[in-house]
Each structure stands twice: as structure tokens, then as C-alpha cells.
Amino acid sequence: MQEDKMERYQRQIILPGIGTSGQQKLKASKVLVVGAGGLGCAVLPYLAAAGIGTIGIIDGDKIEESNLHRQILYSSEQLGLSKAKEAANSIIKTNPGIEISVFEEFLTAKNAAETFSGFDLVIDATDNLFIRYVIDDTCLACNKPFVYGSIHQFQGQVSVFNFEGGPSYRDIFPEENGAAPNCAEAGVLGTTVGLIGMLQASEAMKILLGIGEVLSGKLLIYNLLNNSQQVFEFGNAPVPKKPHISVSFEMMSPKEALHGEAVLLDVREPGEIPEVKLDKLIQLPLSLLEEGVEKLNPEDEFWIFCQSGVRSRKAADLLYRRGFRKLKLIRGGAKDLLTEAKSEKPGKVSL
Structure with a gap:
């Protein structure tokens, strides 16, 4: 990394455990963010600002007016445009020194393995339960960690799965609960999304830098209404598991x-x-x-x-x-x- 580019990151380089070598690790890292909605809009700017060398964004959705109260990368003038493309245009302005790969499509069981192959870790920024299992199964098969985040009204959850042999999503959520509502059905406060997204970005950078205590085998639950925070520990499934093959429709x-x-x-x-x-x-x-x-x-x-x-x-x-x-x-x-x-x-x- 050129000396004239290091000044941008000086305040994080001086942190214990990072330094110039840590910044080089971030520069060499490749992170895929699945979803450019509320969580994605919170995660992406911090990854870009921190100097993650390559950021992938996959989302086939378009910007709608009901998104704007929480998806802060977009404006009213962008209604109807591609979320993935517009998110990329926004964060490249934050840091022109990074590379961005844009996938203007929805993640499926068919394209997941090929899409994940070029990245070091995956961040789940979706609100789709089925796709979350696809992410988990594909990361398990490809030996890649993924950073999980989910929102329900005023509450959010964060964890890290498939990290250095640690538990997977199916270890704590073995069966898909199709009755769980998404943001469109349950409602969501924008600040809840922002907080959980920032926690996901922090977990991703801890993994890439090799510092701190990663939320592997731990589920953090934060409630904004009463400022309560709980951490639940869980382990791997008691029997060896094979990657679940999801049916793709x-x-x-x-x-x-x-x-x-x-x-x-x-x-x-x-x-x-x-x-x-x-x-x-x-x-x-x-x-x-x-x-x-x-x-x-x-x-x-x-x-x-x-x-x-x-x-x-x-x-x-x-x-x-x-x-x-x-x-x-x-x-x-x-x-x-x-x-x-x-x-x-x-x-x-x-x-």
C-alpha cells in the first residue's frame, strides 16, 4: 500500500493489533455482502471506509420508497434503480481505492457456490430465511465463515458461523421457520438496522485482522427499547453433519x-x-x-x-x-x- 494512501487509515492503524500489517490484511481481503437493503446499507460504508480491498455486492432488487427510512445509501431520485449498482456507486465515492464487484441478481442455491468462490468471507444482510440456509450450506461446503445478522422490529441478532470449525447456522436454527415475518411484514426501525449492520462489519474486520473475540458459537441479541444485551452460547451439532442440499425453485x-x-x-x-x-x-x-x-x-x-x-x-x-x-x-x-x-x-x- 502506497504511503500517500496510508493517511486515510491512520486512526485505525495506530490501534493495538492492527498497525500497517493489519491494514495490508484488510487491503488484501475480499468480502461478499449478500443483500443491499437495510443491513447492507449499514455494513457497506464501514467496510469501504476501513479499506477492505475487494467488496462484492449481490442483490437483484430495486430501490423502493418504503426502503428509504432505513436504507441510507439511497435517495428519492434513485427509486426504481438497482440496489447493488447504486450501493456500489455510493461506497466507491467513500473510498475510490477499493474494488467493487456488483452482481445484479438474487442469490440462489444455483449461483451461490460460484459467487462465493472469489471471496474470503460472506456477510448475510438479507431478510430471507431460505437464503440464509443457502448461505450457511454453501459456506460450510466452501469452508468460508459468514457473519449473520437479523432484525425483528426493535431487536437484532448477530453471530458468526462456520468460523475455524465453529458451529453453523443450522446448529442453532436446525429447521427453517417459514412463518417468521420479514421487515415488510413485521416493521423495522432504521436505527435497529444501523446498529446491527455496524456490529456485523466489526465482526468481519475482527475475523480478517485476527484480533479480538469473534462471535463464533455465540448469539448476541440486542433490544433497542430497553438497551438490553444478551449473549447465548451454543455448540456444534452432536453428530457429524453433511451440507444440506436445498431445493431451488x-x-x-x-x-x-x-x-x-x-x-x-x-x-x-x-x-x-x-x-x-x-x-x-x-x-x-x-x-x-x-x-x-x-x-x-x-x-x-x-x-x-x-x-x-x-x-x-x-x-x-x-x-x-x-x-x-x-x-x-x-x-x-x-x-x-x-x-x-x-x-x-x-x-x-x-x-
Whole structure:
């Protein structure tokens, strides 16, 4: 690292355990951030400012107005633009001396291994339970640590998995809980996201620098309403485990779904809004799907949606286990599907 570039990092170089050699470690490091939403917007600026040499950003989502209260890298003028690309444009201004790899796509079980291959560690900045298992399984298979963070209203969690033989995500959360709501369903305070994201960035830098006590085998839970902080310890699973092979379902846009011939399956609960009424639509709540599956023909093709994507993934898993193979997930949710349907065929949709 050139001497004229070191002044930028002088205040952290003088810290015990870092020094010039530590700064060189950060410069040589490659970190992938999965998700450029609330947590990603908190993590990315600190990684860039600290001098992480290569930062990867993977996210196929677009900026929406409801993001702006917590996703502080974006502004009203960027609505509709790529989160990954705009986040990269923002942090490169923070530190022009770093390299950024942008993946304008959603992480899936199919592209995870190839995407992770070029990075030293992975930071989970998503709010998607299924993708979190994909991250864990892929990191375990590729021998890479990942820094976990999640938000529920005023509370956040942070941990580090697959670090130097330490526990994995499945060791503490062995089964996917598809009923857990994401930010769109449960709500979120922007400062909660900011705090948890900064803690994730700190864990990543401790790992890369080889300093401090990493949250491996420990789950930190912070509650902003009462300023309480708890740390729970956990260990590896008692039996040797093999990487779980997750079933990957094809994602499709609301526009693609409206022009297909498959059955549309709405797995939301009765009374949820907006109400969507379309041709070839079946309403069967996830809570009743197990007992109502006999009403469905496994030879039919089903394109599944819910409010934001969490329950549709759970429904697809359930149907797959019951022998259904023609399954796809509609990206977004009921609101996006309704908006697209109204714009194309106003007479076919009702509220």
C-alpha cells in the first residue's frame, strides 16, 4: 500500500493489533455482502471506509420508497434503480481505492457456490430465511465463515458461523421457520438496522485482522427499547453433519406470471390485503396447505405467491415433499402482482 494512501487509515492503524500489517490484511481481503437493503446499507460504508480491498455486492432488487427510512445509501431520485449498482456507486465515492464487484441478481442455491468462490468471507444482510440456509450450506461446503445478522422490529441478532470449525447456522436454527415475518411484514426501525449492520462489519474486520473475540458459537441479541444485551452460547451439532442440499425453485416476475398458463396459488391468510382475483387463481393459506393439498393436482404447474415471498417458499417446500414438481415462485408478492395485473388488464382484477 502506497504511503500517500496510508493517511486515510491512520486512526485505525495506530490501534493495538492492527498497525500497517493489519491494514495490508484488510487491503488484501475480499468480502461478499449478500443483500443491499437495510443491513447492507449499514455494513457497506464501514467496510469501504476501513479499506477492505475487494467488496462484492449481490442483490437483484430495486430501490423502493418504503426502503428509504432505513436504507441510507439511497435517495428519492434513485427509486426504481438497482440496489447493488447504486450501493456500489455510493461506497466507491467513500473510498475510490477499493474494488467493487456488483452482481445484479438474487442469490440462489444455483449461483451461490460460484459467487462465493472469489471471496474470503460472506456477510448475510438479507431478510430471507431460505437464503440464509443457502448461505450457511454453501459456506460450510466452501469452508468460508459468514457473519449473520437479523432484525425483528426493535431487536437484532448477530453471530458468526462456520468460523475455524465453529458451529453453523443450522446448529442453532436446525429447521427453517417459514412463518417468521420479514421487515415488510413485521416493521423495522432504521436505527435497529444501523446498529446491527455496524456490529456485523466489526465482526468481519475482527475475523480478517485476527484480533479480538469473534462471535463464533455465540448469539448476541440486542433490544433497542430497553438497551438490553444478551449473549447465548451454543455448540456444534452432536453428530457429524453433511451440507444440506436445498431445493431451488425458479423465480419469475409478476409480469411473467400473468402471461403463463399455470395455476396461481395464493398462500396468504384470509383477509390479507390487497385482495387479488385473477383467472386460474387458487387461494389456499399456508396454515391450511398441509390438509388441503389433496385438493391440488400434482400434475398441474403452480406459481406461488404470498405477501412478500417468505410463505411462498415454505409452501413450495411442502408441496415438493408431497410430490409436486412443477413449482415456481413469483418474485415480490401480492402487491406487485396486483399492480402489474391492473396495468395490463384493468378489467380482470378486483380489489
